[in-house]
Amino acid sequence: MNSVKQEQGQAPVFQTASETVLVAQGLVESIAYPVMVFLIRFARVTMHTGSVAAVIAALLFAPSAQATAEDDLVGVLTAPLAKNFVNDWRAIEKLRHLRWAPLPPNMLKHCLPDGGCFTREGVAEIGGRKLTVLTTGARTMVGNYYFSNTGAPFGEAQVLAALQRAGFSVELKRCPVPGGIGDMNWYHLKSAKNLGYLSVQSSCNGRPCEGFVLTPYDALPPLQPNQLRLYSERCSGTAAERVPVSTVMPHEQLAKTLVAIMPFNNGPALYDWKTLTSAPSGIQWSTEGTKKGDLSYKADPNPWMLSGKLILSGRKFYLLASGSPTQVKTAYFDEGGLHPRGEDLLGVLRAQGLTVQLVRCGPVYTKSINNWYRVSGPATRAVMLRQSLRLDGNQVQDVYEIRLDATLPARDPRDRDPGVAGCK
Numbered sequence: 001m002n003s004v005k006q007e008q009g010q011a012p013v014f015q016t017a018s019e020t021v022l023v024a025q026g027l028v029e030s031i032a033y034p035v036m037v038f039l040i041r042f043a044r045v046t047m048h049t050g051s052v053a054a055v056i057a058a059l060l061f062a063p064s065a066q067a068t069a070e071d072d073l074v075g076v077l078t079a080p081l082a083k084n085f086v087n088d089w090r091a092i093e094k095l096r097h098l099r100w101a102p103l104p105p106n107m108l109k110h111c112l113p114d115g116g117c118f119t120r121e122g123v124a125e126i127g128g129r130k131l132t133v134l135t136t137g138a139r140t141m142v143g144n145y146y147f148s149n150t151g152a153p154f155g156e157a158q159v160l161a162a163l164q165r166a167g168f169s170v171e172l173k174r175c176p177v178p179g180g181i182g183d184m185n186w187y188h189l190k191s192a193k194n195l196g197y198l199s200v201q202s203s204c205n206g207r208p209c210e211g212f213v214l215t216p217y218d219a220l221p222p223l224q225p226n227q228l229r230l231y232s233e234r235c236s237g238t239a240a241e242r243v244p245v246s247t248v249m250p251h252e253q254l255a256k257t258l259v260a261i262m263p264f265n266n267g268p269a270l271y272d273w274k275t276l277t278s279a280p281s282g283i284q285w286s287t288e289g290t291k292k293g294d295l296s297y298k299a300d301p302n303p304w305m306l307s308g309k310l311i312l313s314g315r316k317f318y319l320l321a322s323g324s325p326t327q328v329k330t331a332y333f334d335e336g337g338l339h340p341r342g343e344d345l346l347g348v349l350r351a352q353g354l355t356v357q358l359v360r361c362g363p364v365y366t367k368s369i370n371n372w373y374r375v376s377g378p379a380t381r382a383v384m385l386r387q388s389l390r391l392d393g394n395q396v397q398d399v400y401e402i403r404l405d406a407t408l409p410a411r412d413p414r415d416r417d418p419g420v421a422g423c424k
Helices: 017-046 049-061 069-081 156-165 250-260 273-278 345-351
Strands: 098-100 118-126 129-137 142-149 169-176 184-190 195-204 207-215 304-312 315-323 328-335 355-361 368-376 383-392 395-403
Touching: 069 118, 069 142, 069 156, 069 195, 069 207, 156 169, 156 184, 156 195, 250 304, 250 345, 250 395, 273 304, 273 328, 345 355
Parallel strands: none
Antiparallel strands: 098 118, 118 129, 129 142, 142 207, 169 184, 184 195, 195 207, 304 315, 315 328, 328 395, 355 368, 368 383, 383 395
């Protein structure tokens, strides 16, 4: 049974791998000694004792195979992937080789790009190296694990070999585009009971470094917008086949989708549900089809609805269209996460030849913007587009509402007209 060491002011630390080996060797020797005595006595009768004793001694006391530093590292990296591992802030104190800052976790003023709003720092000593560790997550659960090695590198190839010794299949799922400045590889880890992703970094802006990021979920972590051109998700072929994930930014793709569902000038003012679902918009509409629903929580009186989703280079939008049994009137795009600030979707629409005119500003909030725009183009009918941006530090979450009948909702007393009270 593993013992636990407790130092004052520190979390419990399980015994080191070397101590485990010593205990195991002691058990082997205590069991093997009577067997050795029997074999030597038997050998005196059957053959020359000296040579047999030498062979037996060589077998029993030969150096045993010990875990390498990479094996120990892999043990730490993959422990949170176990299905029976409770991935919360207290349970991570059971991970070997790791010591953590005292609880509670640190609550951040602004959430991180990986979605974590809480962090906890730690240190690990493995194979003579010291690693700094940072975990991120929600109030009660841990999400990602970040390891930065400040000592001699373990080596990516050596770590991958240790993963295979530990029973994992390792598949490269994301890799740098040749000639670019990408410096990480993402591997899908899979065993009989465990699933997750491990990214390995071996360069920091051209300088040697080593870092590992463990994601204990069976989903490839999304890239940030500025990483889309640097990485490929076609890593099994030749270097020429490693095309970027995208050369078009997500907000540019979203602008294209919005235009795709706008009614055309040469068509009906409002189209039917079949026309909506067959438009080349990239939206994955629900196979359940339209159904009656209560959208009063959105102040939407339309009685019919259809749900869907849109994935733009890893960014997810949850969609809801509403209307009558025969006509589509409104569509909502709600982003499921945060992205860096600085995008200009309205500028992209203007660059595509559309006219974007501010018609109403919402109430003044410090952490959100809610403005209405009239959008029209040479080939499309006018629509009303609400851009709602929830601000969180240097990140933002987008929500869009597009009214295909070009109407505006009932006015809030706090709404502002263009040019009034900072509405611009």
